Amino acid sequence: VVPLLSGEVSVAAVNGPQSVVLSGPKKAVEKIRRRVPGRTKTLKVSHAFHSALMDPMLDDFAAVVGGLTLNPPVLPLVSNVTGRAETDLFTDPRYWVRHVREAVRFHDGLAATGAARFLEVGPDAVLTAMTGDRTAAAALRKGRDEVTTLLSSVGRMWAAGQHVDWTAVVRGARTELPTYPFQRKRFWVDATTGATDPAALGVGPADHPLLRTATDLPGAGGRLFTGRLSLDEQPWLADHAVLGATLAPGSALVDLALHAGAASGVPHLEELTLGAPLVLAPSGALALQVAVGPDEDGRRAVTIHTGHEDGTWARHASGFLTATPAPAGADLAAWPPPGAQPVDVSGAYPAVAERGYHYGPVFQGLRAAWRAGDDIYAEVALPEQAHADAARFGLHPALLDATMHATLPGLLGGEDAATAIPFAWNHVTLHAIGATALRVRVRRTGGDAMALELADVAGHPVMSVGGMVGRPVSPDQLAAPASPVGGALYEVRWRPAPASVSGGALPSVVHECVTPDGDVPAVTRALTHEVLAAVQHHLAADTAERLIVVTRNAVAESPDVAQAAVWGLVRAAQAENPGRIVLADLDTGAAVDVAALSAVDEAEFAVRDGAVLVPRLENVAEAGAEPPDFGDGTVLVTGGTGGIGAVVARHLVAECGVRDLLLTGRRGPQAPGAGELVEE
Incomplete structure (x- = not known):
């Protein structure tokens, strides 16, 4: 960008290989922006920091800093001015004046740390999104519970290999996960030290939230992008379900095609036809491939496939990309549109849920709607938790999907229409990236087809869609793929405890559950309320002793219903307070031997005829048992x-x-x- 700069505009920050911030007078910045259409976004800031517009305040600022006492940092500190680790520089008042005026070298600073993991300590996840493929987490996030966010970030660091002193993080933590000793039977492959950096694997980074690698194909000149899709790695996709099936939205496939096209020199999507719905199972992952073919008369084919662990592949989309841009997008600066009548959308999502569209928080983006003749206008926005990802997509799939919500049956008419999903997209052009809120115009072009114009909150074009056609879909078409587990059926079975679970008595106190007389619902309520009070009292005492909750026949073949309910209650408390509560189930009439119970180092166990049994997960087929026969029972x-x-x-x-x-x-x-x- 340096050759584009005038004397008025400065490079304010270098945040990554493809992320640069410019600062200066608005007109001068806009002039540069027009020279790189579709590749910029506007940041909301109070001043044009790190530009010549800061010069009038530098002398006053230097006087203020000159009156402060500046000490060398105690911890290693990387300068955002030099991009290197510094010590004495921070005690020079002139350094802080440079900090206001010169560019922020965040990208250089990341490399200078030599670190593999980053924890952002600040009011929101602003920098985390700019760390690229490195492991990063934010200790705080705007609008989220502080304790949950902090513990989640520490847990992410621990899962990535960082040592964590859990006794300092969680008061009373005394055990390492897992909470019971594993038997000497391994269910996982030993870790290897293979390369994970794309360059070390002979490919390049894809720079997209759903893709990991990009590589040129030899010979014909194609290009291949790969990644993984799963609800574990992209949990926000679980917020998009149609007729009960978790479905990757067509907007995500459009964004994948546009990204692959931009990286291949053909940034405009001439057409994209969707094939098999991309259904995501509750567990397991799908291999993702986006392929761009060689140039053929100015067009390049694009296909999107997913692969299963059994080696089978499914094609979900195919189309063509071109280098010829579509006409410039519509100007939606006049807002709301003159003459348009407002439409109440307060009950939009319950209404469309009755038609089979089930949207979670990330996809509930419709904020307002208007109707002018056959045209529909709408305002849509991403929730705060999705803002960090928005800059990494061309246009976040949840935001693009929300642009069509005002047209769904049951909201603005078409109550008799069938449940439909996008089938074909034509002439899609991305004018600007990273939007978190949009103005939308939807125009019917005949039948089930519609054209969309998307603009930012100032009315500047963001995306144009020449045509989008939907098609009806049925539950059978959205049947989830087979589980990658391989169809194994597992069951919890009680087995004799290994000798390793018994040893010296652990400090413990016992609460014995006695089922009172009465009808089952009343007895269950009374007993669970009693146990709840005992558990709360024990946890509030913050003692080093374990609480052993003793039940009778709660996990027997013919269980005491009230006592069984105690296990459900206490298990929830155990999950929140690991290592502090134990469940022990005894035979009716068996004496409570506190010393013997305290010697068992298990979270759950049963004592039958003096023998200690513990629950273990077993493969039903391997155990030689048939699936259960339920007969005619409910x-x-x-x-x-x-x-x-x-x-x-x-x-x-x-x-x-x-x-x-x-x-x-x-x-x-x-x-x-x-x-x-x-x-x-």
Whole structure:
């Protein structure tokens, strides 16, 4: 960008190989911006820092800093001015004047640290998003619970290999995970020291949230981009479900194609036809490949595939990219549009949920809507938690998807229309990147086709879509792919405890549960309230002793219902306070031997005829057992309307022959996908 600069505009920051900030008078900056269309965004700041516009205040600022006492840093500190580790420089008042005026060399500073992991200590995740492929976490995030965010960031560092003194982080923590000794049977492959840096693997970085590598293909001149898709790595995708299936939105495929095209010199999407829906399973990951073909008369083919662990591949989209830009986007500066009538969208998402569109917080972007003749206008915005990713996408898929929400059946008409998803996109041009809020104009062009014009909050063009066509979809078409686990069925079984779980008595106190007389609901409430009070009292005391909650026949083949409920309650408390609470189940009439119970170092165990049993997860087939036969009985599935519960329900019907199901859940029939699951 340096050749583009005038004397008025300065480089304010170098944040990454493809991330540079310019600062100066607005007109001069806008002039440069027009020379690089589609590659810029505007930052909201109070002053044009690090530019000549700061010069009038530098003398006064130097006088203020000159009156301060400046000491060398105690910890190693990298300068944002020099991009190197410094010591004496920070005690020079002139350095802080340079800090206001000169460019921020954040990218150089990252490299100078030599660190593999970064923890951002500040009011929000501003810098974390600019660390590239490095492991990074923010200790605070705007609008999120502080304790949860801090502990999550520390946990992320620990998972990445950073040593953490958990006794200092979590008061009372005394054990290392996992919380019981593993048996000498390994279920995972030993770690290797293979290269993870793309350059070390002979490829380049893809610089996209869903893609990891990019490489040129020899011969014909194609280009291949690879990545992974999973709800573990991209949890925000779980907020997009259609007819009960978690579905990667068509907007994500459009963004992948545009990114691949921009990196290949053909940034404009002439057409993209969607094939098989990209359904994401609750667990496991899909290999992702975006391929750009060789140049053929100014066009290059683009395809998007995902691969499963069994070696099978599915094509989800194909189309063509060109270097010829579409016409400039519409100017939506006049807002709201003259003559447009406002539409109430306060109940939009419950309304469209009845049609099978289930959107979580990240995808609930519709803020306002208007109608002018056949045209629909709308305002959409990303929630705060998605802002950090917005700059890494061309246009965040959740924001692009939200531009079409005002057109969904049940909101602005078309109540009888079938549930549909995007099928074909034509003439898509990205004018600017990194938007977090948009103005939208949707114009019907015939049948199910529509054209979209997207602009930022000032009315400047962000994206143009010449045509988007939807097609109806059914639950059968969105059937989830087979689980990558391989179909194994697991079950918790009680086995004799190994000798290693018993030893010296651990400091413990015992609370014994006694089922009172009465009807089951009243007895269950009374006993669980009693145990809740005992657990809360123990945790509040902050003692080093464990609390052993003793039940009778709570986990027996014919359980005491009230005592079994105690296990559900205490397990939740155990998850929040690891190592402080133990569950022990005894036979009816067995004496409570505090010393013997205190000698068992397990979170859960049962004592039957004097023998200690512990729960272990086993493969049913390997254990030589057949799947359970439920006969003609009713099978109760708690959480049965959720994602995992729905899978269990389908398995019970299809594989176990169950014909009488009772599905319960916190949201009951109102849970997303519950109605469709019942019909299925």
